[in-house]
Amino acid sequence: MHPRRSAQEVLLCDLCETVPLQSHCELCNINLCVNCAGKHVSDSSKRHKVVPFLHRKSTPNYPKCPDHADKHCEIYCEKCGVPVCSTCVTSGKHKGHDISDILEKLGSKTESLQRDLEELETRIYPRYEEMGSNVETEKTELETKYGKLTTEADQQGEILHQEITAIVNQRKSAIAEMKTKHLDALNKNTKEITQKMAELKQIMSDLKSILKSNDVSLTSAYKSRNSQFRTLPPKVRVTLPSFSPQKINKDQLNEMFGSLPPLSINTEHGDTMKSAEAVSSPPVKxxxxxxxxxxxxxxxxxxxxxxxxxxxxxxxxxxxxxxxxxxxxxxxxxxxxxxxxxxxxxxxxxxxxxxxxxxxxxxxxxxxxxxxxxxxxxxxxxxxxxxxxxxxxxxxxxxxxxxxxxxxxxxxxxxxxxxxxxxxxxxxxxxxxxxxxxxxxxxxxxxxxxxxxxxxxxxxxxxxxxxxxxxxxxxxxxxxxxxxxxxxxxxxxxxxxxxxxxxxxxxxxxxxxxxxxxxxxxxxxxxxxxxxxxxxxxxxxxxxxxxxxxxxxxxxx
The missing domain is CATH 2.120.10.30 (TolB, C-terminal domain)
Known part of the structure; x- marks a missing residue:
């Protein structure tokens, strides 16, 4: 460790090595006192960036040159787009190429990394979190939503059952009413026949008494009613109704019950996709x-x-x-x-x-x-x-x-x-x-x-x-x-x-x-x-x- 960097000593300026440092040049990666900082920035050949020492960025880790083992790449070749060392520029394959300070490139690259990190942290990752949370919420709501569908199906079934029960009761009531009318007609017919039979019995009894008495007066007074009874009472004919059930059309019954469209599961593409058609084109209509x-x-x-x-x-x-x-x-x-x-x-x-x-x-x-x-x-x-x-x-x-x-x-x-x-x-x-x-x-x-x-x-x-x-x-x-x-x-x-x-x-x-x-x-x-x-x-x-x-x-x- 450099003796001026030890914890027991005050950190000194890298240029004068006598006055405590206060600033840091990020371009040259040196520490400066107040006086040296003023002299340092007066050099207009470079774009120095002097900041308070406590606000300095970490010292860059210069890569070793692959062609010159004892050198570090502290320069950036603009033509080739790679870090190079000073020997590469003066005598190697990068001789004559446009070069720039690698710290300047590091700064722009760092800004790009910062922008990427900021976008990932503030925009992209929160959207993924939100999407994940939405999916979890949707999963927790499945039971309720599908339970509601099942309840609605049960309610519709109950309504149909009630309608069918009402129709059945109407038919049964009509059958009972027809049965009563049929029975009333038969009872009326029976009553009429019974009355005629009682009259016939009386006539037959009277005829037997006249014949047995051998009474001329009674015999002479008798008038025959046989022709009246030869015409029989009207016979009641009732055609028994028959039930004609209609064939159940399952398609119509399904339609009457209510429709349930098939489950539609679509994978939607994120906002960065220019066109959903590039992945899944809809059918042509x-x-x-x-x-x-x-x-x-x-x-x-x-x-x-x-x-x-x-x-x-x-x-x-x-x-x-x-x-x-x-x-x-x-x-x-x-x-x-x-x-x-x-x-x-x-x-x-x-x-x-x-x-x-x-x-x-x-x-x-x-x-x-x-x-x-x-x-x-x-x-x-x-x-x-x-x-x-x-x-x-x-x-x-x-x-x-x-x-x-x-x-x-x-x-x-x-x-x-x-x-x-x-x-x-x-x-x-x-x-x-x-x-x-x-x-x-x-x-x-x-x-x-x-x-x-x-x-x-x-x-x-x-x-x-x-x-x-x-x-x-x-x-x-x-x-x-x-x-x-x-x-x-x-x-x-x-x-x-x-x-x-x-x-x-x-x-x-x-x-x-x-x-x-x-x-x-x-x-x-x-x-x-x-x-x-x-x-x-x-x-x-x-x-x-x-x-x-x-x-x-x-x-x-």
Whole structure:
């Protein structure tokens, strides 16, 4: 050990070796006193980095030169990209190459390592932890969720049993009633026959007495009634009913009991994957030449009081809707109201979306919040400052995408959230120009299968599509054919084929685009003022009509 470094002595400056050190040059790896530090940094031929001694970095461990065993690699060859020693530079194979100080390279490399470590610690590893925790939570909830399914099946079975028992009792009651009527008819017939038989007995007894008396008067007075009794009493004939059981159709019985779709297990790809199609392409579904209207749901909203704005699919036959009042409604295809929930603040929800777990999300523009409804309980997950939330969608990665406008209505952007944490903000293109119009008008949005983010910007009269990183891909401003009025897109959604579907409100139709913005065709199906759009897992399109307050289900693939 150097005697000046011993614990019993004061550490001295490496240059003057007389004054206690106070600083350290990380470039030259020497310790300096105050005076020597000033002289040291005055050498402008190098980019010295003098720091307080206690803040110095650890002394680098220079590698040994593979070509010169007695040398250490303290220089960096820029051309070859490797550390070298001084002999390599002056006389070896690196002679004449551009060189730099290895500590400078070490600094940049260290910064890169620090950035990697920070990303791993603060972003990547927590996401893995979160995913693992979510899987464990899902596993613990399996018993409850599948128990609920079993209970529902038992309840449906009990309902069917009750219906069948009621039908059986009705049939048995009808049989007992027919038996009573049959017996009454036979008893009436028996009574009539018995009366006739009593009369006959009396007549026969009277005839015997007349014959035995040999009385001329009685014999002369007798009048025969035999012709009266030769016509026998009417015979009652009752056709006994027979039971004709219908053959049980198991398929119809299964359908009547209720459907249970097969378990769907999909492995989703992480956020860094550019396209899910690269691993698993969905089956090709061609567009129908003539789309078909398959169901119409009357939501109960009123044209003049509570117009219909948004629709979001919970399943193939259940949709959430919202309009211009504070109530969100869950309805089935038969227009039956299944559930209704009022907003926490009493304000009108700006938009709604259904998460992958089947929970409902809504935005409250006037309250600056994004809210989650789980088990009918409302929890605020995002509260904004200086911005107001507009429209919302749930992504394949279970994030939320929210369009928002600044309080002064001069800026507009799309923000990605994981839970309540902001992950990404999309506002400008590569030239620093705003991507979206800066007002609080309608901006529905949807994430496509290729992870593009598609926004229907009503004021800009365009569908604005950016990639996952927020880089502008294209703008669609409508198709020139047969356009009666200007293109004003409202609702927007995407399907399994990466089609983009947007509502052309004024022209009463839906535009279908491919993922690159090429127009494919229109959907008409007598839609009137289409506003909100969504598709279910089978690519059925649901269209919310603003003024009729109806949701129309359309098959177009």
């Amino acid at each position: 061609p567009l129908l030449d003539e789309p078909r209207l398959t169901a119409t749901i009357d939501t109960g909203y009123s044209r003049f009081l509570d117009s219909l704005y948004s629709v979001s699919c919970l399943s193939e036959d259940q949709v959430w809707t919202c309009g211009t009042n504070d109530t969100m409604k869950l309805l089935n295809l038969q227009s039956k109201l299944l559930t209704s929930i009022q907003t926490k603040s009493g304000n009108t929800p700006e938009d709604i979306a259904v998460t992958r777990d089947g929970d409902l999300v809504y935005t409250d523009y006037w309250n600056n919040t994004v809210n989650l409804i789980k088990n009918k309980q409302i929890q605020t997950v995002i509260t904004l400052q200086g911005w107001r939330p507009g429209y919302v969608c749930c992504t394949a990665g279970n994030d939320l995408l929210v369009t928002m406008i600044s309080d002064d209505e001069t800026q507009s952007k799309v923000v990605r959230y994981s839970g309540s944490t902001e992950k990404q903000s999309i506002q400008f293109d590569d030239q620093g120009r705003p991507l979206y119009s800066s007002d609080n008008n309608t901006k529905y949005l949807s994430e496509n299968k290729n992870l593009d983010i598609c926004v229907a910007d009503f004021t800009a009269r365009a569908v604005v599509v950016v990639n996952q990183s927020g880089k502008l891909r294209f703008r669609y401003t409508g198709h020139p054919s047969n356009t009666e009025q200007s293109f004003h897109p409202y609702g927007i959604t995407t399907d399994s084929q990466s089609h983009i579907l947007t509502a052309d409100y004024h022209n009463h139709r839906i535009h279908i685009l491919d993922q690159d913005g090429q127009f494919l065709r229109y959907i008409h199906c007598d839609v009137v003022y289409p506003f909100g759009l969504c598709v279910d897992i089978r690519d059925n399109l649901f269209v919310a009509e603003l003024y009729t307050a109806k949701v129309k289900k359309i098959q177009y693939l």
